[in-house]
Amino acid sequence: MIENLIDVALLVFLVILAxxxxxxxxxxxxxxxFAIYSLLSSALxxxxxxxxxxxxxxxxxxxxxTLLVLACLALVRRYEHPTGGHxxxxxxxxxxxxxxxxxxxxxLPEFGAADNPAQVHVGPFxxxxxxxxxxxxxxxxxxxxxxxxxxxxxxxxxxxxxALAVYALLSVRPHKNMPGVRRRPVKRLKxxxxxxxxxxxxxxxxxx
Amino acid sequence: MMDNGILRVVAxxxxxxxxxxxxxxxxxxxxxxxxxxxxxxxxxxGWILFVLIYGLDRGxxxxxxxxxxxxxxxxxxxxxxxGLVGVLLGGKYLxxxxxxxxxxxxxxTGIIIVEFGVGLTVATVAMLLFTLFTRRRAEWDEALEQNExxxx
Numbered sequence: 229m230i231e232n233l234i235d236v237a238l239l240v241f242l243v244i245l246a247x248x249x250x251x252x253x254x255x256x257x258x259x260x261x262f263a264i265y266s267l268l269s270s271a272l273x274x275x276x277x278x279x280x281x282x283x284x285x286x287x288x289x290x291x292x293x294t295l296l297v298l299a300c301l302a303l304v305r306r307y308e309h310p311t312g313g314h315x316x317x318x319x320x321x322x323x324x325x326x327x328x329x330x331x332x333x334x335x336l337p338e339f340g341a342a343d344n345p346a347q348v349h350v351g352p353f354x355x356x357x358x359x360x361x362x363x364x365x366x367x368x369x370x371x372x373x374x375x376x377x378x379x380x381x382x383x384x385x386x387x388x389x390x391a392l393a394v395y396a397l398l399s400v401r402p403h404k405n406m407p408g409v410r411r412r413p414v415k416r417l418k419x420x421x422x423x424x425x426x427x428x429x430x431x432x433x434x435x436x
Numbered sequence: 437m438m439d440n441g442i443l444r445v446v447a448x449x450x451x452x453x454x455x456x457x458x459x460x461x462x463x464x465x466x467x468x469x470x471x472x473x474x475x476x477x478x479x480x481x482g483w484i485l486f487v488l489i490y491g492l493d494r495g496x497x498x499x500x501x502x503x504x505x506x507x508x509x510x511x512x513x514x515x516x517x518x519g520l521v522g523v524l525l526g527g528k529y530l531x532x533x534x535x536x537x538x539x540x541x542x543x544x545t546g547i548i549i550v551e552f553g554v555g556l557t558v559a560t561v562a563m564l565l566f567t568l569f570t571r572r573r574a575e576w577d578e579a580l581e582q583n584e585x586x587x588x
Binding site (some may be wrong): 279280282283284287288291294295296299300302303326361362363364365366368369370372373374379380381383384385387388390391394395398399401402403 | 448461466467468471473474478480481484512515529530540547550551554557558560561562564568569570571572573575576579582
């Protein structure tokens with residue numbers, strides 16, 4: 229009962245955060261909201277007893293992703309360009325997709341039931357064989373590093389490839405004759421509200 | 437942020453513990469939630485906090501860029517070559533069982549080496565991405581300044 233209550237509270241927070249992130253125009257605040265979103269998801273995984281996933285989500289999602297987003301924000305404008313009006317087609321597409329997904333959840337097996345595919349497929353093999361095979365209690369580590377070792381090697385090379393891609397993009401020092409350097413790429417922007425509050429310099433046009 | 441006393445004192449106190457937690461998650465991953473990926477990120481986070489407080493130049497004195505390039509490739513290669521050791525000893529690629537007589541010891545050794553490779557790559561890649569992104573701003577401003585100098 230209390231677990232259900234925690235789940236519902238966390239999920240409600242997630243929905244509120246998601247709506248906030250969509251509505252917000254300040255990208256710095258949006259980055260912070262994403263960090264909170266990851267932290268709440270991590271709490272949700274912890275409630276589900278998925279310790280490894282919770283730790284990863286907290287470290288990668290809430291920690292390093294936020295840092296990288298902030299590092300990116302040092303290079304771009306802080307406020308999203310305001311777009312006027314509403315995109316009705318997008319709303320319809322999203323509503324239909326959401327309705328279909330909710331409809332699909334009706335076919336999901338009952339949460340935690342003993343005859344779930346997750347409980348009867350390869351799960352029992354790992355549960356029975358991990359300790360006799362390896363002598364270590366953490367099955368997730370055993371599956372990642374030994375049973376599914378080649379998958380993990382692929383992941384490591386994906387991480388390495390990400391570093392290569394960023395290196396290829398950002399390692400060239402900008403010099404004065406590069407096309408983009410001509411004009412100042414990023415102004416220290418004020419928020420739209422501040423910009424409205426500051427009156428444009430009025431004296432200049434009227435000056436004789 | 438060098439001049440903010442509170443930040444500097446708190447960071448100096450907390451950075452060793454962050455690095456220690458990183459190592460703990462790395463080498464204790466078989467007994468509790470954790471492993472190379474998480475440990476690498478936590479370790480990198482400690483270094484990034486150091487950079488945020490003491491500046492990028494001091495951070496790069498601790499771990500130079502050259503070392504990062506080598507380690508991020510080295511971690512991935514350590515993983516791949518550990519697999520080859522299994523082949524040389526008469527098993528399949530990435531099979532740890534032929535390492536030692538004892539089945540448990542062989543698997544545990546293999547997992548620890550492989551996870552160390554993962555941690556090495558993930559930590560250095562996170563540091564590298566952060567360095568490249570933060571350095572960009574300063575480089576860009578420098579190029580702009582040169583440009584303005586030539587125009588005037």
